[in-house]
Amino acid sequence: xxxxxxxxxxxxxxxxxxxxxxxxxxxxxxxxxxxxxxxxxxxxxxxxxxxxxxxxxxxxxxxxxxxxxxxxxxxxxxxxxxxxxxxxxxxxxxxxxxxxxxxxxxxxxxxxxxxxxxxxxxxxxxxxxxxxxxxxxxxxxxxxxxxxxxxxxxxxxxxxxxxxxxxxxxxxxxxxxxxxxxxxxxxxxxxxxxxxxxxxxxxxxxxxxxxxxxxxxxxxxxxxxxxxxxxxxxxxxxxxxxxxxxxxxxxxxxxxxxxxxxxxxxxxxxxxxxxxxxxxxxxxxxxxxxxxxxxxxxxxxxxxxxxxxxxxxxxxxxxxxxxxxxxxxxxxxxxxxxxxxxxxxxxxxxxxxxxxxxxxxxxxxxxxxxxxxxxxxxxxxxxxxxxxxxxxxxxxxxxxxxxxxxxxxxxxxxxxxxxxxxxxxxxxxxxxxxxxxxxxxxxxxxxxxxxxxxxxxxxxxxxxxxxxxxxxxxxxxxxxxxxx
Amino acid sequence: xxxxxxxxxxxxxxxxxxxxxxxxxxxxxxxxxxxxxxxxxxxxxxxxxxxxxxxxxxxxxxxxxxxxxxxxxxxxxxxxxxxxxxxxxxxxxxxxxxxxxxxxxxxxxxxxxxxxxxxxxxxxxxxxxxxxxxxxxxxxxxxxxxxxxxxxxxxxxxxxxxxxxxxxxxxxxxxxxxxxxxxxxxxxxxxxxxxxxxxxxxxxxxxxxxxxxxxxxxxxxxxxxxxxxxx
Ligand code: SF4
Numbered sequence: 070x071x072x073x074x075x076x077x078x079x080x081x082x083x084x085x086x087x088x089x090x091x092x093x094x095x096x097x098x099x100x101x102x103x104x105x106x107x108x109x110x111x112x113x114x115x116x117x118x119x120x121x122x123x124x125x126x127x128x129x130x131x132x133x134x135x136x137x138x139x140x141x142x143x144x145x146x147x148x149x150x151x152x153x154x155x156x157x158x159x160x161x162x163x164x165x166x167x168x169x170x171x172x173x174x175x176x177x178x179x180x181x182x183x184x185x186x187x188x189x190x191x192x193x194x195x196x197x198x199x200x201x202x203x204x205x206x207x208x209x210x211x212x213x214x215x216x217x218x219x220x221x222x223x224x225x226x227x228x229x230x231x232x233x234x235x236x237x238x239x240x241x242x243x244x245x246x247x248x249x250x251x252x253x254x255x256x257x258x259x260x261x262x263x264x265x266x267x268x269x270x271x272x273x274x275x276x277x278x279x280x281x282x283x284x285x286x287x288x289x290x291x292x293x294x295x296x297x298x299x300x301x302x303x304x305x306x307x308x309x310x311x312x313x314x315x316x317x318x319x320x321x322x323x324x325x326x327x328x329x330x331x332x333x334x335x336x337x338x339x340x341x342x343x344x345x346x347x348x349x350x351x352x353x354x355x356x357x358x359x360x361x362x363x364x365x366x367x368x369x370x371x372x373x374x375x376x377x378x379x380x381x382x383x384x385x386x387x388x389x390x391x392x393x394x395x396x397x398x399x400x401x402x403x404x405x406x407x408x409x410x411x412x413x414x415x416x417x418x419x420x421x422x423x424x425x426x427x428x429x430x431x432x433x434x435x436x437x438x439x440x441x442x443x444x445x446x447x448x449x450x451x452x453x454x455x456x457x458x459x460x461x462x463x464x465x466x467x468x469x470x471x472x473x474x475x476x477x478x479x480x481x482x483x484x485x486x487x488x489x490x491x492x493x494x495x496x497x498x499x500x501x502x503x504x505x506x507x508x509x510x511x512x513x514x515x516x517x518x519x520x521x522x523x524x525x526x527x528x529x530x531x532x533x534x535x536x537x538x539x540x541x542x543x544x545x546x547x548x549x550x551x552x553x
Numbered sequence: 554x555x556x557x558x559x560x561x562x563x564x565x566x567x568x569x570x571x572x573x574x575x576x577x578x579x580x581x582x583x584x585x586x587x588x589x590x591x592x593x594x595x596x597x598x599x600x601x602x603x604x605x606x607x608x609x610x611x612x613x614x615x616x617x618x619x620x621x622x623x624x625x626x627x628x629x630x631x632x633x634x635x636x637x638x639x640x641x642x643x644x645x646x647x648x649x650x651x652x653x654x655x656x657x658x659x660x661x662x663x664x665x666x667x668x669x670x671x672x673x674x675x676x677x678x679x680x681x682x683x684x685x686x687x688x689x690x691x692x693x694x695x696x697x698x699x700x701x702x703x704x705x706x707x708x709x710x711x712x713x714x715x716x717x718x719x720x721x722x723x724x725x726x727x728x729x730x731x732x733x734x735x736x737x738x739x740x741x742x743x744x745x746x747x748x749x750x751x752x753x754x755x756x757x758x759x760x761x762x763x764x765x766x767x768x769x770x771x772x773x774x775x776x777x778x779x780x781x782x783x784x
Contacts, residue, residue, distance in 0.1 A: 096757050097757055112596075113595070134564045134568070135577060154556055229756050253760050268672050283585050293763035294763065294764045298705055320727065323727070327594070334753070337611065340615070340765075341745065341747075347741060354648070355669040366559075370560060
């Protein structure tokens, strides 16, 4: 998809006055975080399990070359095929090749963020295949020709009435007078439509939440069961995944599963977790005849050994965005590409370049909630700061901001000069802000203050207050000594 | 250079590793061979009756129906009762799993078909070869006698579990699977099923029966000794 991450500011401004979006975000607000807190409280070992999950991933990344080799060997042993891809284009070509070879017409898809990352639908449709998204949220955004706005709830930006209007627009063959006012009615209608697709598909494409080196297995986690019908019914199953999804063993995947659903939706476990190993075996009454794994890099290897290596631990649970005040105010589309929220602010500049996505790491209040609720303990705010530094180094930040920072750093290295300016500024701001107690506008900070108020300073700098405080303490101490 | 060599090469460059270090290789081999257990939550380490009760509680919280039956002899009757309770016709499809194939259905009036599910099947019956109590999770394994389609296509899914196959944790269930299939080997499909199909994709409202079964009923057989079939 064509990114619009560079215009985050404009996207966000539009999002804040989009009444439908704000209504939809209102439905979601608080829901995820309350459920996550409840799930965490039900499992006393939760924090220890998060720490363990982090260690498993760190160990895996430190031995990634060897685990991937072991994984590949197992897939081959069990009759599957592994296709390595360095870029999005490579992955698209591999998948198009498999579909062509199969003489496919209809391709069903389970929800896959990697497929979004490589714009797979566009490529498949461009080559003449019919593509049916089968996750309900993905199906809705597919018929609206939109991108997902959340990594686990792709249609979270929509309201029921909007979905109803879309279903009436697209499902023309169904009676006009039918009732679609309840979510259950919408779900049944989608179920009926997609059932036909499942049964007719030639190729099923899924992502993978994990791939397991011990057994050569791919794992998908869903609540709907759509991923299962996608990979079970067609003649060919393609797993599209990325190299950092590998975990060593079945024990390791179990350990991480314990924190995944709890962090994501606040469930103890998702309804379906499915482990697939190779194609149909002799005697099997069902299952795909071919099993392909497309193992994609697309920028991940560059993160190894960099400031962003920890991001490779991400299990795409969505907890960071569920708890992010910026995400919950502006929604996922404002981020302008596939991955929104705090994890997107870190990942997007890596995947599509800091020039395009350099403003995302600024879309943060640095409140730190994302890191606190990340089951993999990824230091998201720290990594956003790294990107800010790089954006500055790359010369992508606005001229005025760069001059201001340069001026500040010149003064900051010269204490006397700094005190002079700071005292002057504080005095002026203290006077200005006296009346309201806060500012709605300041020179150079218009954008920052557009949606926030800045408390007016007391009219003196911290240093000068600290000096008087020291003086006061000295006097108190002396008085105490004197027994007063 | 192949894409594979490029990717592996880039990983090694990033890690500052060559790939032939005996220490790293040894660690990886040991982990893959032993699949060591990590921290197992206390809730998975309880007595069998407690594990069964917890298993049922968890599934019921997901709107599944859980019935315990004394032995396999009593199972067909319990299934018939549950069909009636759901107000469903007495017709279902199942695979050739020996536990199910060995049941004596006489007197239940249930019509049965065998083989993989087709799109129009309303009710299926499968056997979970394992289960993990910690989250009320059924573990179904595919094979010649156990079509995976039975677990997803029909509207109503009935599952039989022998209590002896219920474990506390996922890890113990995997260990049991390894004794059947061998180390490092897996059935083609392993399905963890922890409730009926669900979605909350529209306005965060939970709706059951998204693509998979709307209803799930689980029969825990306390004594799994095979019944003798009357001829
Ligand atoms: S960064 Fe952490 S919280 Fe966010 S999606 Fe990844 S694992 Fe989940």
